[in-house]
Amino acid sequence: MKIIHISDIHLTIPGEPMGGLDPHARFARALADVTTNHPDGTRIVITGDLAHWGEYAAYEALQRAIADLPIPVRLIIGNHDDRPTFRSVFASQPVDANGFVNHAETVNGVRFLYLDSVGERTHAGHFCAARRTWLQSELESCDRARIFLHHNPMQLGLPAEDKIALVEEDRGPFRDLIEEYAAKIDYIHFGHVHAPIHGRYAGVQFASAPSTGNQSIPDLGETELLKGAPLHPAYFVLLIDGDDTIIHQIPFAWDGPVLTAGTEWEDWAKPVEAAE
Numbered sequence: 517m518k519i520i521h522i523s524d525i526h527l528t529i530p531g532e533p534m535g536g537l538d539p540h541a542r543f544a545r546a547l548a549d550v551t552t553n554h555p556d557g558t559r560i561v562i563t564g565d566l567a568h569w570g571e572y573a574a575y576e577a578l579q580r581a582i583a584d585l586p587i588p589v590r591l592i593i594g595n596h597d598d599r600p601t602f603r604s605v606f607a608s609q610p611v612d613a614n615g616f617v618n619h620a621e622t623v624n625g626v627r628f629l630y631l632d633s634v635g636e637r638t639h640a641g642h643f644c645a646a647r648r649t650w651l652q653s654e655l656e657s658c659d660r661a662r663i664f665l666h667h668n669p670m671q672l673g674l675p676a677e678d679k680i681a682l683v684e685e686d687r688g689p690f691r692d693l694i695e696e697y698a699a700k701i702d703y704i705h706f707g708h709v710h711a712p713i714h715g716r717y718a719g720v721q722f723a724s725a726p727s728t729g730n731q732s733i734p735d736l737g738e739t740e741l742l743k744g745a746p747l748h749p750a751y752f753v754l755l756i757d758g759d760d761t762i763i764h765q766i767p768f769a770w771d772g773p774v775l776t777a778g779t780e781w782e783d784w785a786k787p788v789e790a791a792e
């Protein structure tokens with residue numbers, strides 16, 4: 517099974533730039549790359565920060581952009597999103613009994629859990645008792661699970677960024693839940709940090725996807741300022757076989773040279789060029 521993980525597309529009202537670039541053009545290019553090279557994808561999951569200012573016209577643009585894709589798309593909201601506006605545009609978007617954009621589906625025997633970690637008027641992540649109940653119920657009733665959310669639920673050793681991780685009072689309960697069900701959770705996937713960060717937490721592997729826009733530069737000493745740069749964007753391709761996962765980072769907007777090997781793998785002769 518192949519899953520496409522895209523994150524932090526930060527769409528604006530079409531025509532308005534974001535961070536010095538056109539987020540719509542970037543997103544379109546990412547989608548074109550997906551449909552050209554990965555039409556066999558089972559799902560495209562976009563882990564939040566769908567609209568930078570949470571605007572109606574930005575969500576409408578997103579709706580148009582994904583309308584005719586050959587791969588089903590699943591949407592998760594992030595700290596830049598506006599839940600009511602998002603829901604008003606995506607009227608058929610499933611939500612939980614409390615109106616959170618929590619939804620789930622079983623894909624090839626694995627329960628995909630799409631978690632809403634957004635708090636009101638804050639960039640930090642939230643995981644309140646109601647959402648805890650929803651996640652626990654899902655984890656309890658499934659055989660295998662894979663969790664997608666926007667915020668990093670753990671601190672990442674990036675003091676400035678960690679200020680907008682899941683808030684401290686919610687990190688413990690989230691971790692407790694992951695530890696309790698670690699044996700059946702294959703992976704945790706998130707965005708938010710605009711950087712590829714991989715690791716293991718509470719007994720479960722995790723990976724954050726880059727943004728399709730600007731990237732953050734990991735600064736393990738910076739305590740105040742988030743640092744970003746127009747590094748090359750990417751999305752992830754997850755190759756999933758049972759509970760094995762392989763993650764490829766696809767630099768879909770790379771315009772530089774692409775080099776190909778000129779010798780067979782079993783040709784050990786030193787090329788003449790190298791000796792000159």
Ligand SMILES: [Fe+2]
Nearest residue numbers: 524565708710
């Ligand atoms: Fe973001």
